[in-house]
Amino acid sequence: MAARLKRDDEVLVIRGRDKGRRGKIQRVFPDKDQILVEGINMVKRHYKAGVQGRQAGIVDKEMPLDASKVMPICPSCDKPTRVSVKILDDGTKSRGCKRCEGMLN
Numbered sequence: 001m002a003a004r005l006k007r008d009d010e011v012l013v014i015r016g017r018d019k020g021r022r023g024k025i026q027r028v029f030p031d032k033d034q035i036l037v038e039g040i041n042m043v044k045r046h047y048k049a050g051v052q053g054r055q056a057g058i059v060d061k062e063m064p065l066d067a068s069k070v071m072p073i074c075p076s077c078d079k080p081t082r083v084s085v086k087i088l089d090d091g092t093k094s095r096g097c098k099r100c101e102g103m104l105n
């Protein structure tokens with residue numbers, strides 16, 4: 001996914017069960033092209049009693065989803081946007097909003 005998405009980005013889900021919802025990226029899995037987003041793609045996990053220090057019960061937990069199912073939200077124009085990645089003279093990557101030319105980093 002190159003540098004399109006980063007941890008702490010706010011993203012909009014554009015496909016799937018959570019379509020239309022927003023969340024903040026908690027983790028990026030570049031090799032799988034997946035991301036973990038706060039409050040998105042929740043599943044119920046059932047825990048049994050008896051495992052060390054763990055309470056029995058049902059816990060909501062986020063599961064990773066495909067990076068292609070989200071779009072980053074530009075902090076400048078507050079809209080989902082396509083991202084342009086530029087390599088700066090010093091070799092660092094800079095991400096810009098294709099809508100308002102604002103910077104996403």
Ligand SMILES: [Zn+2]
Nearest residue numbers: 074077097100
């Ligand atoms: Zn923008």
